Amino acid sequence: MARPALIATGACCLISSAPALAHDEQHPLNPESQIGTRFKQKPNSLDEAQRRELVNYVALCVQKSVPQRTDWYLRNSDDKSYVKPKGSHNIGTFLVVDYCLGDTMIGATKERGLSTSQSAMRGLLAEQAYLANRRTYIAPPPDSVVPARTFVATGDDLPIARGLAQFEDCIAMTDPAGADALLRTKPASIDEDTAARALAPALGKCLPKGQTLSFTAQSVRSFAAEGMWQRFVAPTAPSYTGQP
Numbered sequence: 001m002a003r004p005a006l007i008a009t010g011a012c013c014l015i016s017s018a019p020a021l022a023h024d025e026q027h028p029l030n031p032e033s034q035i036g037t038r039f040k041q042k043p044n045s046l047d048e049a050q051r052r053e054l055v056n057y058v059a060l061c062v063q064k065s066v067p068q069r070t071d072w073y074l075r076n077s078d079d080k081s082y083v084k085p086k087g088s089h090n091i092g093t094f095l096v097v098d099y100c101l102g103d104t105m106i107g108a109t110k111e112r113g114l115s116t117s118q119s120a121m122r123g124l125l126a127e128q129a130y131l132a133n134r135r136t137y138i139a140p141p142p143d144s145v146v147p148a149r150t151f152v153a154t155g156d157d158l159p160i161a162r163g164l165a166q167f168e169d170c171i172a173m174t175d176p177a178g179a180d181a182l183l184r185t186k187p188a189s190i191d192e193d194t195a196a197r198a199l200a201p202a203l204g205k206c207l208p209k210g211q212t213l214s215f216t217a218q219s220v221r222s223f224a225a226e227g228m229w230q231r232f233v234a235p236t237a238p239s240y241t242g243q244p
Helices: 048-065 067-075 097-104 118-131 157-174 176-183 190-198 200-206 217-232
Strands: 006-009 012-015 034-041 110-117 212-215
Touching (some): 048 067, 067 118, 157 200, 176 190, 212 217
16 A cells, blocks of 8 residues: 655645655656666566665665766766766666666566666665665764765756755755664665654755645655765765776
8 A cells, every 4th residue: 555645844744645756756757867778577567665676776786886986976966967977878887787687687587678767866876875884873073064066957957956955965964863764774664654754854844934845755765865975975085086
């Protein structure tokens, strides 16, 4: 049974069965904004929990296989666009998504297509990059600040990317312990839903006063992941030079 979405408004929050928005992958997206590939899938279609487990595993595989490329991608992209890597046909090739998808679907027989939006991919990889080598939550110094972001988006997409980044960073500054707890839950689980709802006060505080948005646990998790990566990982100098 689908869980109700979390409705957050500036300065307060409430629960509703309204449809979810932002960072979810439930609606078709412009092909140019997708990171897609082909993979072998069992004849029976995946349910929501299985789909999320699959894409989460793929993100973990990418982070473990090419951690420097993952870091480069996160530093050279935003929620709306990314810098195309030199020498790669597309970002999916650069991030070895085909390899990781093939690894998850060994023994399957039916070919399907899997597409992941730009914002969803960033959230998934930001989560794995943040959790790498962080077995437990470590509180940041009281005077720590979120470093300024580099934006790739242009035109009408730029203010959207900036607005999302501000919201994500605010979550990581307002309740980093709660955001960390959410990222350590199993996707599509009751624990995830509980941890996402626990962030409701932070969501309400981070939204502009009077603005209302609808979220699911998945979208809250993605926002939290990007904010936590920006606050805890981005300040660390890369271990590589140029494009890895």
